[in-house]
Amino acid sequence: MKFMDEYRDAELAQKFAREIHRITTRHWKIMEVCGGQTHAIVKFGIDELLPKQIELIHGPGCPVCVTPLEVIDQALEIAARPEVIFTSFGDMLRVPGSTTDLLSVKAKGGDVRIVYSPLDAVKIAELNPAREVVFFGVGFETTAPATAMAVYQAAQKKLNNFSMLISHVLVPPAIEALMSSPNCQVQAFLAAGHVCTVMGYEEYFPLVEKYRVPIVVTGFEPLDILHGVLLTVQQLESGRAEVENQYARAVTRAGNQPAQDLIKKVFKVVPRKWRGVGEIAQSGLGLADAFAAFDAAKKFGLADRHVDEPAECMAGLILQGLKKPHECPAFGRKCTPEHPLGATMVSSEGACAAYYRYRRHDAAEKAVVK
Amino acid sequence: MNTSNFSAACPIPISQYPHVLMAHGGGGTLMHRLLEDVFGKAFSNPILDTRHDSAQFTVPPGRLAMTTDSYVVRPIFFPGGDIGSMAIHGTVNDLAMSGARPLYLSCGFIIEEGLPMETLWRVVCSMRDTAKKCGVQIVTGDTKVVDKGKGDGLFINTTGLGVIEHAQTISPQSVQPGDAILVSGDLGRHGMAIMAVREGLEFESTIESDSAPVHEAVLKLLEADVEIHCLRDLTRGGLASALNEIAEAAGMKIAVEQKLIPVQEQVHAACEMLGLDPLHVANEGRFVAFIPAKDEARALQILRGVGVSAHAALIGKVVEKAAPLVTLKSELGVSRILDMPSGEQLPRIC
Amino acid sequence: MCLAIPGKVLSISGDDPLTRMGKIDFSGVVKEASLAYVPEVNIGDYVIVHVGFALSKVDEDEAQKVFGYLKQIGELDELKEPSP
Numbered sequence: 001m002k003f004m005d006e007y008r009d010a011e012l013a014q015k016f017a018r019e020i021h022r023i024t025t026r027h028w029k030i031m032e033v034c035g036g037q038t039h040a041i042v043k044f045g046i047d048e049l050l051p052k053q054i055e056l057i058h059g060p061g062c063p064v065c066v067t068p069l070e071v072i073d074q075a076l077e078i079a080a081r082p083e084v085i086f087t088s089f090g091d092m093l094r095v096p097g098s099t100t101d102l103l104s105v106k107a108k109g110g111d112v113r114i115v116y117s118p119l120d121a122v123k124i125a126e127l128n129p130a131r132e133v134v135f136f137g138v139g140f141e142t143t144a145p146a147t148a149m150a151v152y153q154a155a156q157k158k159l160n161n162f163s164m165l166i167s168h169v170l171v172p173p174a175i176e177a178l179m180s181s182p183n184c185q186v187q188a189f190l191a192a193g194h195v196c197t198v199m200g201y202e203e204y205f206p207l208v209e210k211y212r213v214p215i216v217v218t219g220f221e222p223l224d225i226l227h228g229v230l231l232t233v234q235q236l237e238s239g240r241a242e243v244e245n246q247y248a249r250a251v252t253r254a255g256n257q258p259a260q261d262l263i264k265k266v267f268k269v270v271p272r273k274w275r276g277v278g279e280i281a282q283s284g285l286g287l288a289d290a291f292a293a294f295d296a297a298k299k300f301g302l303a304d305r306h307v308d309e310p311a312e313c314m315a316g317l318i319l320q321g322l323k324k325p326h327e328c329p330a331f332g333r334k335c336t337p338e339h340p341l342g343a344t345m346v347s348s349e350g351a352c353a354a355y356y357r358y359r360r361h362d363a364a365e366k367a368v369v370k
Numbered sequence: 371m372n373t374s375n376f377s378a379a380c381p382i383p384i385s386q387y388p389h390v391l392m393a394h395g396g397g398g399t400l401m402h403r404l405l406e407d408v409f410g411k412a413f414s415n416p417i418l419d420t421r422h423d424s425a426q427f428t429v430p431p432g433r434l435a436m437t438t439d440s441y442v443v444r445p446i447f448f449p450g451g452d453i454g455s456m457a458i459h460g461t462v463n464d465l466a467m468s469g470a471r472p473l474y475l476s477c478g479f480i481i482e483e484g485l486p487m488e489t490l491w492r493v494v495c496s497m498r499d500t501a502k503k504c505g506v507q508i509v510t511g512d513t514k515v516v517d518k519g520k521g522d523g524l525f526i527n528t529t530g531l532g533v534i535e536h537a538q539t540i541s542p543q544s545v546q547p548g549d550a551i552l553v554s555g556d557l558g559r560h561g562m563a564i565m566a567v568r569e570g571l572e573f574e575s576t577i578e579s580d581s582a583p584v585h586e587a588v589l590k591l592l593e594a595d596v597e598i599h600c601l602r603d604l605t606r607g608g609l610a611s612a613l614n615e616i617a618e619a620a621g622m623k624i625a626v627e628q629k630l631i632p633v634q635e636q637v638h639a640a641c642e643m644l645g646l647d648p649l650h651v652a653n654e655g656r657f658v659a660f661i662p663a664k665d666e667a668r669a670l671q672i673l674r675g676v677g678v679s680a681h682a683a684l685i686g687k688v689v690e691k692a693a694p695l696v697t698l699k700s701e702l703g704v705s706r707i708l709d710m711p712s713g714e715q716l717p718r719i720c
Numbered sequence: 721m722c723l724a725i726p727g728k729v730l731s732i733s734g735d736d737p738l739t740r741m742g743k744i745d746f747s748g749v750v751k752e753a754s755l756a757y758v759p760e761v762n763i764g765d766y767v768i769v770h771v772g773f774a775l776s777k778v779d780e781d782e783a784q785k786v787f788g789y790l791k792q793i794g795e796l797d798e799l800k801e802p803s804p
Contacts, residue, residue: 001635001638001725001747003778003783004725006787010702010703014703016790034722035720036723043700044702045700045704045706046702048704049704090644090645091718093716113570114571114716114717116717116751116771117771139771142770142775143719143770145775146772149773194770195722197724197768197775197776198775222701222702223786248779249778249779249782249785250778256757256776258757259757262757337712348718359706566749573751574749574750576748636749639725639746639747639748642725642746643725718723719723
């Protein structure tokens with residue numbers, strides 16, 4: 001696949017790795033924000049190509065993982081209603097709420113359907129006028145343009161049987177929350193490349209100013225991540241703190257204007273609770289008042305609620321990069337992908353799930369940098 | 371083939387009932403007509419034609435292999451096959467995994483009331499043609515009809531009997547450290563062919579299911595006296611599932627390499643698009659073989675000489691007797707665990 | 721997060737910019753995606769697609785720069801290695 005496979009070249013990856021080895025003189029802690037980057041790192045073994053002094057800390061960039069228990073419970077309640085066709089991305093189906101998950105609701109007779117795009121949910125609403133169609137809108141800024149368009153088109157078509165349960169989260173507030181925490185050990189960030197295709201990287205300049213940390217917008221293929229790490233280490237080693245764009249083939253500084261415009265029209269910034277981390281101010285998107293008719297929580301009269309996380313779960317510490325998955329006593333025992341206790345084990349992007357799937361045995365052979 | 375071509379080539383024998391009715395499973399006249407005009411006519415062979423409650427036949431002395439499978443695939447017709455051809459291939463392949471020559475099949479049908487008779491007839495004709503190509507006979511069967519809403523169209527169960535003409539012990543227990551692991555062809559086609567026509571996720575492609583019989587390839591290996599330690603056909607859960615099952619049953623550590631595992635470009639692209647791993651995706655005409663190193667080259671050569679395994683490849687080896695583990699060397703040369711997939715393969719956005 | 725992959729625009733349909741759709745080719749797999757957010761895109765361009773929406777056009781010059789940069793590093797490597 002063009003613009004993808006060539007970024008997986010083993011020899012070129014080794015070249016990047018050698019250069020990183022050459023210039024690294026000290027211990028550095030770099031956080032990759034996005035779950036997709038975590039997944040690539042563990043799947044390809046990118047971190048094993050890096051010098052031991054570079055520690056990659058896996059960030060909270062998994063919108064599936066950070067969807068609060070309360071919102072999942074709301075989704076389950078709506079999905080169980082007989083008049084509802086509940087549509088969702090595949091990721092959310094296995095995520096457990098307080099007592100059950102969407103797959104189980106489906107098994108009990110709930111009409112739960114996987115869709116590829118939010119526009120598919122709008123189509124389903126048009127084809128089923130007698131049913132209530134609800135779409136589970138999760139994701140970062142990357143997904144917001146898609147859900148915004150779905151709501152916008154539903155409004156244009158005057159559909160009264162379509163609504164969305166929205167739980168979008170924003171990246172820069174999360175980075176700021178991490179940086180402002182007194183325990184924060186992160187010295188640089190690999191920013192989420194696809195979030196930035198939408199939002200650009202204007203928002204990172206104030207963060208770099210305030211916290212003096214390098215932020216490098218990075219893609220998702222092995223060469224992208226290695227390139228991003230190299231640019232970051234170059235900055236760290238020379239004492240610089242700047243915003244750089246590694247993923248320039250897809251990201252511009254201003255980002256995607258039409259997408260940002262529709263997001264501003266359809267959504268408004270709201271406080272959002274991040275599972276495992278807690279509430280972060282101004283870190284979520286909810287429906288703007290003009291589109292309140294499409295808010296599923298309002299439409300189905302679902303009250304706000306509060307649910308406690310299981311006590312043993314240290315997802316919060318892991319999401320902040322303060323602990324590694326194998327340092328959790330529940331890891332691999334009480335908590336596995338089949339029965340996850342918390343955010344970071346629920347989806348394959350979560351740090352705990354990635355470690356469990358790919359790294360739980362030390363028997364995996366180490367690569368040698370030639 | 372499309373519906374209008376098929377109807378012309380293979381006219382439906384009981385056209386006065388466009389849909390299957392409860393009465394067709396009721397034991398009376400309608401059922402008799404269904405059995406005679408549809409199943410009996412299509413699958414006709416001397417054993418089936420006796421119309422006895424059980425099939426009687428003589429088998430050569432020695433070991434037999436037996437297997438059973440049920441097929442519930444949706445949609446019933448998919449690129450490269452249908453539930454019927456899949457049923458025949460699947461059972462033939464399970465027998466082939468013991469190195470058996472497949473001989474006789476039984477077919478049980480559970481039909482949902484309201485299934486178009488045309489659909490049933492298309493599936494039955496497909497099974498007739500597939501059985502003929504595989505050199506097997508359908509010698510006995512059963513038919514039930516369930517109420518509308520209780521059956522999802524059509525379920526098929528097949529049980530197969532084959533004869534073992536070799537003296538090898540093909541099983542996970544025979545696997546040895548140093549064994550070469552061969553795969554008979556490219557992966558992920560069946561699962562992605564189904565995904566391509568699955569409601570909500572449809573995409574255009576020329577991916578066709580790899581549903582095919584593999585017994586000829588296995589029998590050729592045995593004929594040439596290639597030593598075979600273990601065989602496993604790849605179905606749901608893909609390569610990852612099969613390797614993990616064998617590692618566990620054999621108590622071995624297994625290592626395979628990503629760059630050696632053949633995956634077609636379109637399958638790779640479709641998996642990237644939906645966030646799936648080709649090594650977890652279902653196959654229906656592929657198997658892995660554990661062959662001692664000394665026979666590895668010969669085995670590959672023989673496999674590549676048979677159509678269904680023309681693209682057979684060496685993908686890894688059995689490392690040592692150890693706590694069961696399957697590792698995969700990534701494209702970058704770094705090893706990590708190749709885990710058992712959990713449950714249904716769900717597309718992701720994340 | 722944000723599984724998005726590059727594909728080639730094969731055809732474009734729709735006059736209204738907001739409902740403009742394109743058939744996108746991913747190495748032989750074709751799926752429709754909304755082009756509402758990439759009004760500048762033409763047939764033959766590559767786009768990054770996430771959940772049925774093209775979010776940006778691939779800048780082919782920038783795409784090459786990673787390899788150009790690697791080549792530079794490689795040349796430095798060769799200069800440093802002693803000749804055999």
